[in-house]
Amino acid sequence: MLDPKFIRENPEQIKTIxxxxxxxxxKANVExxxxxxxxxTDLSNQLEEANRRRNEIAKQxxxxxxxxxxxxxxxALKQKEQELRNKLTEVENEWNEIAAWFPNVPFDDIKVGKxxxxxxxxxxxxxxxxxxxxxxxxxxxxxAKYMPDNLLYADKEFTPKHHIDILEDLGMADVAxxxxxxxxxxxxxxxxxxRLQKAVHAYIMNHLYTKDFTPVNPPLLVKEKVLxxxxxxxxxxxxxxxxKNEFLEDKDSLFLVGSSEPSNFAxxxxxxxxxxxxxxxxxxxxxxxxxxxGSWGKDVRGIKRVHQFDKLEMDIICTQDQSSDIxxxxxxxxxxxxxSLKLPYHIVEKCTGDSGxxxxxxxxxxxxxxxxxxxxxxxxxxxxxxxFQARRMNMKYIDKxxxxxxxxxxxxxxxxxxILIAIIENYQQxxxxxLVPEVLIPFMGKDRIVKK
RNA sequence: GGAGGGGUCGCAUAGUGGUCUAGUGCGUCUGUCUUGAAAACAGAUAUGUUAAUAGCAUCGCGAGUUCGAAUCCCGCCCCCUCCGCCA
Numbered sequence: 001m002l003d004p005k006f007i008r009e010n011p012e013q014i015k016t017i018x019x020x021x022x023x024x025x026x027k028a029n030v031e032x033x034x035x036x037x038x039x040x041t042d043l044s045n046q047l048e049e050a051n052r053r054r055n056e057i058a059k060q061x062x063x064x065x066x067x068x069x070x071x072x073x074x075x076a077l078k079q080k081e082q083e084l085r086n087k088l089t090e091v092e093n094e095w096n097e098i099a100a101w102f103p104n105v106p107f108d109d110i111k112v113g114k115x116x117x118x119x120x121x122x123x124x125x126x127x128x129x130x131x132x133x134x135x136x137x138x139x140x141x142x143x144a145k146y147m148p149d150n151l152l153y154a155d156k157e158f159t160p161k162h163h164i165d166i167l168e169d170l171g172m173a174d175v176a177x178x179x180x181x182x183x184x185x186x187x188x189x190x191x192x193x194x195r196l197q198k199a200v201h202a203y204i205m206n207h208l209y210t211k212d213f214t215p216v217n218p219p220l221l222v223k224e225k226v227l228x229x230x231x232x233x234x235x236x237x238x239x240x241x242x243x244k245n246e247f248l249e250d251k252d253s254l255f256l257v258g259s260s261e262p263s264n265f266a267x268x269x270x271x272x273x274x275x276x277x278x279x280x281x282x283x284x285x286x287x288x289x290x291x292x293x294g295s296w297g298k299d300v301r302g303i304k305r306v307h308q309f310d311k312l313e314m315d316i317i318c319t320q321d322q323s324s325d326i327x328x329x330x331x332x333x334x335x336x337x338x339x340s341l342k343l344p345y346h347i348v349e350k351c352t353g354d355s356g357x358x359x360x361x362x363x364x365x366x367x368x369x370x371x372x373x374x375x376x377x378x379x380x381x382x383x384x385x386x387x388f389q390a391r392r393m394n395m396k397y398i399d400k401x402x403x404x405x406x407x408x409x410x411x412x413x414x415x416x417x418x419i420l421i422a423i424i425e426n427y428q429q430x431x432x433x434x435l436v437p438e439v440l441i442p443f444m445g446k447d448r449i450v451k452k
Numbered sequence: 453g454g455a456g457g458g459g460u461c462g463c464a465u466a467g468u469g470g471u472c473u474a475g476u477g478c479g480u481c482u483g484u485c486u487u488g489a490a491a492a493c494a495g496a497u498a499u500g501u502u503a504a505u506a507g508c509a510u511c512g513c514g515a516g517u518u519c520g521a522a523u524c525c526c527g528c529c530c531c532c533u534c535c536g537c538c539a
Contacts, residue, residue, distance in 0.1 A: 044501090048508045055508090058520040062470035067519095074519030272499095404499085 001392040002102050008037060014102055020112050020352035021103045023235075028101035036095040043088040050081045100234055103358040104388040110362060113351030116140060122364065124346035125339060127152055132346075141376060143346050147369040151426065152344070158430040160372030163421045164302035167193060169432050170451050173303065184300075185292060185307045189417075192449040196436065197420055199443035201285050201312055204337060204414050211333075213283040213314065218263035220286055221254040226266040229393040231359040231385075232258065238293045256289040261411045264315035268395035268407065275399050278407070279318035279326055283414065285310060304377065304421060312414035319397060320387065323408035327362065327384040330412035334366045334380060337415060341437045343422050344369035346376060359385035359409075368422035379422060380413030 007014055011030050018028045057074045061067070111120055121137035124146065132146050151160055167173035172193035178186040189197070205215065221243060227233045232240065241256040257263050264282045273280070288311045299305035314333065316326050331347070338345045350363040357363065362384045367376035387406040390396070395407045427435040434449040441447050 041502095044508090048502095051508060054519080058470070061519055071519045078519080 001099065001388060002104070003391065004037070004099065006105075007033065007099065007102065013105070017103055017105060017352075020106075021355060021358075022114075022353050023101060023103050023358070027098070027234075028103070029098055030102075033095065033098045033102075036091055036098070040088065040091050040095055043084055043091060047081065047084040047088055050077055050084060053077060054081065097234075100228070101358075104231075104361050104386060106352055106355070106360070107362050107384075110355075111349070111351040112353075114353040116348075116350075116354040118351045119348035119354055119365075120351070121346050122349050123335075125335075126344040126369070127339075127342040137346070140348065144369075144374070144376070147344050147346075148371055151371050151428065152342075153427050153429075153435055155429050155431075160425065160428060161432075162302060162372065163304075163424045166424050166428055166432065166434065167303070170434070170449060172449075175303075183307075185305065187303055187306055189303070191452075192444075192446075193420060193424075195444055196423065196440070196449070197310065197417065199436075199440045200341075200415055200419055200423075201310075202443045203440055204312055204333075205283070205285075207336070208283050208314070208333070208414075211281070211329075213281045216260075216264055216267070216282045216284045218260055218267070218284055218286070220257050220260070220263060220289075222257055222263055222266060223252060223254065226262045226269070227255055227257070229269065230262040230265055230389050231357065231392070232262060235356070235358050239291050241289050241291060257286075258290045259288050259311060260284040260286040260313045261315055264313070265317065265389055265393060265395075265409055265411070268317050268390070268409075269393045271395060272404065273317070273395075273397040273407065275319060275397050278397055279316050279322055282315045282317075283312065284315070285312045288416070302421070304418060306417075309417040311416040314412045314414055316410045317390075317395065317407050318410065319399070320405060320408050323384050323386060323410050326410045327382060327412075330410060331364060331366075331382050333414065334382065334412065337419075338366060338368065338379075340439045341419075341423065343426055344371075345379075350381075357383065359383070359388040361386045361388070368419075368426075370422065370425045372425050372428075377418060377422065379416065379418045382412040383410065385409045385411070 002014070007030075011034055014028075015025075015030050017023075018025055018030070054074060054077045057070050057077070061070055061074075111118065113119065117140045119140055121139065121143050123134075124132040124137055124143040126132065126146070126148055128148070132143055136146060137143050150157060154160075161169075164173060164175065167189075168175070170192070172189060172191045174188040174190070178188050209215075224233065227237075227240060236258075239258055242253050243256060244253040263286075264284055267282070268280075287308055289308050292305055292307060295305060303309075314330055316330070318326050334347070345366055345368045347364050347366050350360070350365060355363050360383050364382045365378050366380050366382075367378050369375075370377055386408050389409045390407040395409075396404045397407055399405055423437060424434050427437065429435060429448075432451060436444050436447050436449065
């Protein structure tokens with residue numbers, strides 16, 4: 001949510017942002033909003049004037065000296081007030097509805113681009129030779145030609161396999177049974193792949209504990225306002241599973257979160273933090289649920305895009321001065337994870353056209369190189385939402401001078417289950433086994449995953 | 453699912469139709485006093501909105517009665533205690 005005052009004063013800028021971000025201009029209709037805004041102010045002034053007069057009359061009548069004239073005027077005012085309030089509510093609803101579609105203002109240096117093919121690469125790294133010269137980076141996949149052609153950890157040269165083939169050969173994934181009991185894009189993961197997942201989680205959590213993170217187990221079924229708060233609604237409503245049945249205590253629906261981000265940030269709803277208590281650095285490992293509507297024909301093979309997966313997610317509530325540094329700090333966590341797992345990767349900063357997430361003022365995606373598929377796979381997203389989510393969630397802090405200010409929110413994927421794909425495809429061996437990355441061996445209790 | 457109690461200004465409480473946006477205590481801030489601190493005394497101390505030190509809104513939420521609602525009616529939410537059921 002943007003500050004109405006800001007919209008009022010910068011309508012042309014909003015139009016540009018709507019265009020650059022590819023937001024539906026019918027929904028994010030600036031002109032219509034401005035019109036409604038005027039009507040709203042007008043109605044609101046009239047209503048306040050009516051209320052003022054009504055209060056005045058009530059005061060005059062207090063103490064029992066009732067006169068019919070004033071009583072009649074009061075009665076008439078009540079009528080008028082009712083009408084005004086109805087109109088105002090109507091206008092305000094529409095006014096809010098449109099404003100809900102205005103995306104956050106991107107930072108000035110964010111590239112204007114049409115889609116992911118124009119995302120600038122800001123960093124690239126491979127385990128054997130280290131960071132790739134920044135001059136060699138470009139857009140999208142331009143650094144691919146500097147990425148390893150072959151598997152870096154293979155015992156000998158062979159044609160790499162797709163992760164799902166490796167998983168099924170090793171008896172660690174059962175897609176067919178998942179589909180049978182829950183439908184397509186549901187999968188059973190079993191055995192060492194699960195142990196590997198737990199190892200990755202433990203490895204990262206131990207690191208984050210030293211960085212002042214608070215582990216959180218949040219609710220995963222939440223009310224609508226939570227998903228509105230993070231801006232998953234209204235834009236991404238179709239991505240979310242709605243739980244609606246007669247057994248809910250509340251009549252309103254609940255929604256299964258697609259990430260712990262909404263749940264974690266909702267911890268700050270209607271709160272006023274003390275400045276010295278910020279940043280509040282939360283980390284949660286939770287299941288995530290996504291309908292994936294609209295991408296039913298995409299990534300159908302394997303576990304890259306499924307309806308349910310686990311994610312280690314970092315969510316930080318901070319002051320306005322802290323968000324940029326926190327954003328970089330989280331990106332450094334991503335660097336640390338991928339480098340210590342010795343996975344080749346690059347990081348792209350999302351251009352306006354690829355940053356569909358309304359709350360985003362800046363976003364970057366770490367993407368791991370898959371030598372077998374000769375492509376990068378997104379494994380996370382670091383997002384600075386500035387005050388966009390905080391305004392929707394009414395999340396504030398009191399600064400040193402006693403002023404109330406909106407918080408900033410920053411969120412980043414630590415790892416999702418996609419990291420398992422990255423590990424398996426990069427560490428596969430000619431005999432079908434998979435090496436365990438060195439740093440995970442103590443957490444895994446073994447150095448290789450083999451067929452039973 | 454059944455029975456009862458409760459949600460008021462940071463905290464604790466008072467407040468059953470007008471003098472209540474709201475009293476009192478604690479806390480916090482400022483001042484007086486003091487070398488300084490404490491104590492005592494005096495004053496201040498909610499948020500949102502708006503150009504506004506004026507106005508309006510807000511006593512869990514929503515709707516209603518009334519000229520006028522923290523207070524009355526209706527619906528809902530949340531918390532606590534007990535019983536039942538269950539993971």
